[in-house]
Amino acid sequence: MKIVNLSEQNTIVNLYMSEIRDRKYQxxxxxxxxxxxxxxxxxxxxxxKTLEYKTKNVTTPLGNIDIPLPKDDIxxxxxxxxxxxxxxxxxxxxxHADNAFxxxxxxxxxxxxxxxxxxxxxxxxxxxKNKTLIVADPMLATGGSMAAAYEALLHNGKxxxxxxxxxxxxxxxxxxxxxxxxxxxTVWCAAxxxxxxxxxxxxxxxxxxxxxxxxxxx
Numbered sequence: 001m002k003i004v005n006l007s008e009q010n011t012i013v014n015l016y017m018s019e020i021r022d023r024k025y026q027x028x029x030x031x032x033x034x035x036x037x038x039x040x041x042x043x044x045x046x047x048x049k050t051l052e053y054k055t056k057n058v059t060t061p062l063g064n065i066d067i068p069l070p071k072d073d074i075x076x077x078x079x080x081x082x083x084x085x086x087x088x089x090x091x092x093x094x095x096h097a098d099n100a101f102x103x104x105x106x107x108x109x110x111x112x113x114x115x116x117x118x119x120x121x122x123x124x125x126x127x128x129k130n131k132t133l134i135v136a137d138p139m140l141a142t143g144g145s146m147a148a149a150y151e152a153l154l155h156n157g158k159x160x161x162x163x164x165x166x167x168x169x170x171x172x173x174x175x176x177x178x179x180x181x182x183x184x185x186t187v188w189c190a191a192x193x194x195x196x197x198x199x200x201x202x203x204x205x206x207x208x209x210x211x212x213x214x215x216x217x218x
Contacts, residue, residue, distance in 0.1 A: 001174075001177070001178045001181060001183060001185050001186070001187060002184075002185070002186045002187070003174065003186075003187045003189070003192075004046070004186060004187065004188045004189070005189055005190075005191070005192050006042075006043065006046065006188070006189065006190045006191075007189075007190060007191040007192070011042070012042065013039055013042050013043070013190050016035040016038050016039050016042075016190075017039070017167075017190055017191055019031070019035055020032055020035045020036065020039075020167075020206050020212075021204065021205075021206045026206065026207065026212055029212065029213060029214070029215070032212050032213060033085045033213045034085075036085040036086050036089070036138060036167065036209065036213065037085045037086070037088050037089040037092075038089060039086070039089060039167055039190050040085070040086040040087065040088065040089020040090045040092075040136065040165070041089040041090070041092050041093055042089075043089070043090070043165055043188050043190065044089065044090045044092075044093035044094060044134075044165075045093055046188070047134070047163055047165070047186075047188060048070065048093060048094075050186070051070040051071075051072045051132065052070070052071050052072055053068040053069060053070055053071060054068065054069060054071045055067065055068050055069075056068075056069050072131075072132040072160075072161070073098075073130070073131045073132060074094050074096070074097040074098070074131065074132045074134065075097060075098045075099065075100055075125070075126060075128055075131045075132070075133050075134065075159075076090045076091060076094060076097045076098075076099055076100070076134045076136060077099070077100035077101065077102060077125065077133060077134065077135045077136065077149065077153055078100075078101060078102070078135070078136045078137060079102050079103075079135075079137040079145055079146070079149050080101055080102070080103045080122075081210050081213075081214060082137070082138050082139065082208075082209040082210035082213060083136055083137045083138060084213070085213055086136050086137070086138045086165070086167065087099075087136050090134060090136050090165070094134075097134075098126045098131075099125075099126075100123070100124065100125030100126065100128070100153060100156075101122075101123070101124045101125070102122070102123045102125070102148075102149040102152050102153065103121050103122035103123070123152050123153070123155075125153055125156050126156070127156050127157045128153055128154070128156045128157040128158070128159045129156070129157025129158060129159070130157070130158075130159070130160045131157075131159050131160060132159065132160060132161045132162075132163070133153065133159035133161070133162050133163070134162075134163045134165055135149055135150055135153065135162070135163070135164050135165065136165040136166075137149065137165075137166055138166060138167040138168070138209040139166065139167065139168060139202060139205075139209050140164075140166040140168065140169035140170065140173040140174065140177065140187075140189065141170055141172075141173050141196055141200055141201065141202050142170075142172065142173055142176065142196070142200055143170075143172065143173035143174065143175070143176025143177045143180075144176065146164060146166070146173070146176075146177055146180075147176055147177055147179075147180035150162070150164070150177075150180055150181060151180060161184070162181055162182065162184075162185040162186075163185070163186050163187075163188060164177060164181065164185060164186070164187040164188065165187075165188045165189075166187070166188070166189045166190075167189070167190050167191070167209070168189065168190065168191050168192070168193055168202055168205055168206070169187070169189040169191075169192050169193070170192070170193055170194070170195055170196055170202055171192065171194075171195065172195065172196065174187065174192070193205055
């Protein structure tokens with residue numbers, strides 16, 4: 001499994017990351033969602049450089065020109081609800097892509113909220129057979145939700161290529177995903193943080209992405 005960590009590069013994504021981590025910036029949900037969306041756009045652009053291309057002849061008002069265009073059939077999948085702005089960022093780049101949605105959420109399994117299980121209960125997706133599958137989920141903490149979403153999507157066919165995209169990952173989450181996906185999978189992240197606290201939130205992270213985007217849940 002290949003890992004691309006954008007925080008190791010000099011890129012505008014680092015500015016967006018500094019803002020979504022800032023407690024004061026987080027008070028404005030619209031700004032927070034917009035930066036999650038922009039990180040998705042930048043990541044999709046970087047990912048686009050790895051696709052396969054074929055030349056197409058395009059007729060202009062004054063002549064013809066050969067332009068290399070991506071030939072991958074792309075599906076962008078996300079995990080509800082936190083993944084929606086991130087997903088939209090990918091769609092702004094891959095605007096011809098098909099879409100898939102998985103409802104996979106984590107549940108605390110003890111009173112102390114230190115043990116987590118993952119439940120996947122809904123999926124809407126086209127066939128993933130021989131497609132380029134991009135699974136976009138902002139938080140790769142324990143890795144359970146991402147692994148559950150990936151395994152659910154495989155029921156619709158084996159993809160030709162798989163890309164896992166997240167805003168922040170942890171080493172533990174990456175290890176879980178590594179066990180679930182094929183060896184040729186690429187993981188894209190804007191940052192890899194050291195770990196999680198007792199309640200399985202990424203530290204230093206930026207908090208709960210779904211709550212910051214859409215408001216607290218019961």
